[in-house]
Amino acid sequence: MSNLSTRAQQLAAFDKLLTIMDELRAQCPWDKKQTTESLRHLTIEETFELSDAILEGNPDEIKKELGDILLHIVFYAKIGSEEGNFDITSMIDSLCEKLIRRHPHIYGDTKAEDEEAVKQNWEKIKLKEKGNVSVLGGVPKSLPALIKAMRIQEKARGVGFDWEEKHQVWEKVEEEMQEFKEEFNAAADEEIDHEKATGEFGDLLFSLINYARFIEINPEEALERTNLKFIKRFQFLENAAKASGKSLADMTLAEMDVYWNEAKKQ
Template sequence: MSATLTVVGLGSGNPDRLTLGIVKKLKEASVVYVRTKEHPVMAALTELGIASESFDGLYETLSSFPEVYEAITSRLIEEARTAEDGTQIVYAVPGHPMVAESAVSLLRKRCPSAGITLHVLGGESFLDEAFVRLGFDPIEGFQLLDASGIRRSQLQPELHTLIGQVYDTFTASETKLCLMELYPADYEVVVGHALGVENEESIQTVPLYELDRLEGYGNLSLIYIPANREGDIRKRTFSRLHEIVGILRSPEGCPWDQEQTHESLRKNLIEETYEVLETIDEDDPEHMKEELGDLLLQIMLHSQMEEELGTFDVFDVIQGLNDKLIFRHPHVFGDTNAGNAEEALQNWEGMKAEEKRRKGVKPETQSALSGIPRDLPALMKAYKLQKKASKVGFDWDNITDVIAKIREEIDELQEAIDAGAPAEEQISELGDLLFAATNAARFIGADPEEALTRTNRKFVERFEYIEQSLKDKGVSLEESNLEEMEALWQEAKHKERA
């Protein structure tokens, strides 16, 4: 047998809220430990003649809160394990033992295996005072967050949100930065200190940007963000996007959206993808933001159609993507290493093959060229086919041989044209030439699609220069001639190099 360990809550700070049962338990205790003496109720305990030992010293000697809570847990378990039978050890914490008390959670996990009997007696938590002093009903939707680990993904503006553990100005500043990822800088929030404690309570409503300019943060501080179910704040949440797309497709929504199918939107998906690529080429972040939104809408619409059929929804899509990213990055989320991008890619391909095996597909029985989408643009598909063939050794030895092959294909195309060969044969020879040119791109480490895109852009810029130059002279393209346009073309090239 060992001692009995009891955890009690000292309430939110008002001594009048201490229950008779907890006061009795404190008086009967053989020894009382408190997490901290920095609590308004401690003065009342002294008046009641209840002596205690605090763990305040651990906060000064240890570098992090987890280390403090681990040390408290180990100390209490050791004290209970070595104490004489019948010893009653009480550990008193601010507020309620099961609200924001990590050491209590650790005790609940470790005491059973240590053979220690653990009792937990509740007390008034800071939540009780917050509901009363801040005037909201948690049944409307409520969440409690820890300021020391707050993340953007946790924020749900449609819920009443309390943020505890705002110990100091630094924590308030970190909280402010997180909140400003969702809320406007001038959004009003409430800061409360020592709620319910006579002569110590302070409640202030301030714009978000002033959150870390206030004084008085400490153990009894919190931040309150009232629920906001208006669209303006929720517009930055994924749940609102999902909701809007659902409304558009609903019987009360947009007639055009209601009529769309996977097939009717197929071309839109392709077009939006290319519009995103254009913004990348133009290095235009503002335009890119807009076009990425248009592309995301296509994904949302296709997912919504399947949700209506009951097959899957966009959250299933997200889960599948998360699972894939974690599985295919064992060098990040597992115990595999990758010292460079090439090793990381090898890991990705290895895990991709493993995925197929788990689905009953044997990669070794498939063609070395499998896995390339059927409807890829031809130039992009040629590039991918060549890369896959290269992996199994079917490739040119060097770029010189590739260039020689290009010359050979040019000659064969010329011969077909000179001989008046059928159009189909000439097209075939032209395809061979383009395929060989794609090989050259691969050997110099260039993407042929990107290379041709750059040339297209360059052609447009030079041709527009010709148009503008002629326009400045009062001459139209139709009124000009090839020699004049060629001269302007060379002039445009010269200006590019200057």
């Protein structure tokens, strides 16, 4: 049986949510106290929970977490209306106008034959709208560094500042790797300049993120999948050691490697 609803059912569900939000804001002691500032960290947490659900490929959890984020959006709109700044109508109207404005290949005469052309048009229109002095002015300062690097590179590409061929990007990776190796030679015992080595390591990461973008790998997703894989294998190691009556703290690395190799087969 299909879970898809009609437009009338969708509108009715959204109307019900708005009614519940009105009631909670008027009657619930916790909801009455909330502000945009108090909700901010909760919204960030909900976004990461959605990210977890997506990486796990769990449709039920994705639906649940999207619902939580939708609640936050409606909550912000309710507070905005109370303060006389905006309401859910003006917020949605503004979004619709922006979508139409930023898709001139759909709602205007602009041509965009592929995804790359759409992205370039989007960035150019966005830059004009915001009046940013810099193309990179729209990158949020509080973004995690890895994601920020991705957005910086994407925005630079949007105005044509990018490598032409992926082999050029890989050559840059190798160049940065060599510079880092020269700054931090693992085979040598002498003291290193940590400040300079940190800079070279940052350059190396930036170039790797750039290459990942060129071959259409999301480096944030790739790293998180590796994190999850490591957690799964390490917890297998912990459980296997415990089942054998051993403690990791008392085991040698060679002993732990036996269980680790078993974990890699799971």
